[in-house]
Every structure is written in structure tokens, then in C-alpha cells.
Amino acid sequence: xxxxxxxxxxxxxxxxxxxxxxxxxxxxxxxxxxxxxxxxxxxxxxxxxxxxxxxxxxxxxxxxxxxxxxxx
Amino acid sequence: xxxxxxxxxxxxxxxxxxxxxxxxxxxxxxxxxxxxxxxxxxxxxxxxxxxxxxxxxxxxxxxxxxxxxxxxxxxxxxxxxxxxxxxxxxxxxxxxxxxxxxxxxxxxxxxxxxxxxxxxxxxxxxxxxxxxxxxxxxxxxxxxxxxxxxxxxxxxxxxxxxxxxxxxxxxxxxxxxxxxxxxxxxxxxxxxxxxxxxxxxxxxxxxxxxxxxxxxxxxxxxxxxxxxxxxxxxxxxxxxxxxxxxxxxxxxxxxxxxxx
Numbered sequence: 231x232x233x234x235x236x237x238x239x240x241x242x243x244x245x246x247x248x249x250x251x252x253x254x255x256x257x258x259x260x261x262x263x264x265x266x267x268x269x270x271x272x273x274x275x276x277x278x279x280x281x282x283x284x285x286x287x288x289x290x291x292x293x294x295x296x297x298x299x300x301x302x
Numbered sequence: 303x304x305x306x307x308x309x310x311x312x313x314x315x316x317x318x319x320x321x322x323x324x325x326x327x328x329x330x331x332x333x334x335x336x337x338x339x340x341x342x343x344x345x346x347x348x349x350x351x352x353x354x355x356x357x358x359x360x361x362x363x364x365x366x367x368x369x370x371x372x373x374x375x376x377x378x379x380x381x382x383x384x385x386x387x388x389x390x391x392x393x394x395x396x397x398x399x400x401x402x403x404x405x406x407x408x409x410x411x412x413x414x415x416x417x418x419x420x421x422x423x424x425x426x427x428x429x430x431x432x433x434x435x436x437x438x439x440x441x442x443x444x445x446x447x448x449x450x451x452x453x454x455x456x457x458x459x460x461x462x463x464x465x466x467x468x469x470x471x472x473x474x475x476x477x478x479x480x481x482x483x484x485x486x487x488x489x490x491x492x493x494x495x496x497x498x499x500x501x502x503x504x505x506x507x508x509x510x511x512x513x514x515x516x517x518x519x520x521x522x523x524x525x526x527x528x529x530x531x532x533x534x535x536x537x538x539x540x541x542x543x544x545x546x547x548x549x550x551x552x553x554x555x556x557x558x559x560x561x562x
Contacts, residue, residue, distance in 0.1 A: 267468040274390045300442030
């Protein structure tokens with residue numbers, strides 16, 4: 231009979247892997263959203279917001295890689 | 303080409319085509335016989351904020367506009383909810399040289415709930431040690447969960463800020479715009495000409511809105527969108543007054559036949 235801890239660890243591994251991949255998709259949507267909003271309404275801080283959205287995307291990609299490294 | 307009739311008794315007083323502004327020919331008396339003074343010929347061409355208007359017209363326009371400028375005041379900082387005559391702000395639907403009178407966002411107080419929740423989310427991991435899960439989790443998983451949590455906290459605050467920052471109500475010298483981004487993928491732009499505005503009402507309901515002076519503005523229009531609702535904006539009374547002045551200015555322009 232498999233250990234209950236190993237089952238939970240496997241479930242967490244799947245959860246984190248899938249979650250991080252979906253999060254990257256979400257981060258891409260955020261980048262697109264900020265770009266679209268900035269195209270419609272332009273103000274002083276738009277460039278900062280665009281930079282933040284790209285940083286968020288970069289960090290989410292980094293998280294996918296980290297999840298692969300640390301869970302497999 | 304034969305000259306057109308210049309017999310002032312046979313023409314209507316407002317027949318502008320036959321009333322010449324030039325000195326009349328030898329057959330006509332130098333003084334006009336009509337009781338009404340001759341009107342200047344109005345060009346049918348559309349003129350926007352005419353600079354060639356008469357001095358009286360310019361001063362009338364200036365009078366209304368000056369009142370509007372006095373009402374809007376001056377910008378405090380770019381992240382204000384009430385942004386009069388912004389220098390850097392612009393938007394996609396704006397025409398060339400269309401002056402932006404006022405930009406409104408939701409009152410700053412309406413952001414308090416997500417700011418507080420974000421702060422709670424930031425400090426929440428400090429308390430996780432007291433509520434540990436009932437089975438051992440490898441350290442790598444904990445690190446990932448920790449990073450996920452802060453990334454999610456960041457995006458929660460970021461999305462709320464974007465929602466506040468980009469959902470704007472814009473008043474230009476000719477039109478009003480209500481730009482709304484409801485979620486990641488839904489955008490709605492409502493536009494109405496100031497001349498089409500029929501009625502402006504506002505309400506300030508509740509204890510905090512009364513203390514902090516924010517409320518809702520309803521603009522009834524004769525355009526395709528019958529009603530524009532703007533929620534929780536600062537100084538709704540002042541905004542209603544500004545719109546009233548802008549309507550008066552538009553009415554003045556319409557009376558003078560200057561269509562924009």
C-alpha cells in the first residue's frame with residue numbers, strides 16, 4: 231500500500247506544475263490587458279505599469295522552471 | 303452674370319444670400335431700407351472653437367470656459383482621482399487639439415478595501431507556522447508555495463490598481479467619455495456629445511461618502527446611450543456644475559450657429 235505522504239506529495243507536485251503553467255498563461259493575459267488599456271488611455275505611469283506586467287510574466291516563467299527543478 | 307435683385311422690399315429680412323455686405327451699387331440708397339440691420343453672411347462650413355468669431359462671441363465663450371476652469375481648479379498630482387486639465391493624459395478617441403477639461407477616477411477611499419486585504423496577504427505567511435499542514439512537505443514545495451502566494455498577492459493588488467487607474471470618466475470641450483474595463487477581457491467605451499446631454503443628477507448616499515465628498519453622477523443624454531452612470535467619483539456636485547457650464551457654452555455656440 232502506498233504511503234499517504236507520498237500520495238499527497240504527488241498531488242502537490244501535479245498541482246504546482248499545472249498551477250505554474252496556467253499562471254504563465256494568466257500573466258500573458260495580464261501583459262496583453264495592460265498593453266490594450268495603455269493603448270486606450272495614456273497617462274504618465276503607463277510605462278511603469280507595462281514594465282510591472284512584464285516583470286510579473288518573467289517571474290511567473292521563472293516559477294515554472296523552479297517548480298520543475300524542485301519537484302522532479 | 304446679371305446681378306441679383308437688390309430690392310430690399312421684395313426679400314425676406316433673413317435672406318442672407320441677397321443681402322450684400324459690400325457697398326451697394328449706384329441704384330440703391332446707401333442706407334438700408336429694411337428695419338433690420340444686415341446680417342453677416344454665415345459660412346456653412348463647420349467651425350470648431352472658431353478663432354475668427356466676433357469679439358463678443360469670443361468673450362462669451364471665454365466667460366463660460368473661464369468659469370469651468372475656476373470650477374475644476376488645478377491638478378494636485380497625476381494619481382489624483384480628480385484630474386483637471388491634465389498635461390500628460392490622452393486617450394484613443396480624442397480628436398486633434400481636443401482639450402481635456404477633466405479626468406475622473408473612483409474616489410481614493412474606494413481602494414481602501416483591496417489595499418488592506420493586500421497588506422493582510424503580505425503578512426499572512428508569518429502566521430502559517432501556527433497552522434501547519436498535518437503531513438510533512440518537502441522544503442522545495444514550501445518555497446514554491448511561498449513564491450506563489452506573493453505572486454498572487456502582487457497580481458491581486460496590481461489588477462485592482464489597473465481597474466482604478468484605467469476606468470476613467472473624461473470630459474473634453476466637446477464630449478464626455480466613460481471608459482470601463484470590467485475584467486481582463488471586457489472593455490466598454492460610452493461617448494456622448496455635451497450638446498446631447500439633457501440632464502445631470504448626482505447623489506451622495508451614506509456616512510462616509512458625505513464625510514469624504516464622493517458620490518454617483520447620472521448623465522441623461524439624447525444620444526444612443528440614454529444614461530451614463532459614473533460611480534463613486536469625488537466632488538460630484540462640482541462635476542455637475544462643470545457639465546452645466548459646458549452645456550451653456552454649447553448652447554451659446556448653437557445659438558451662434560457654430561456647430562462642432
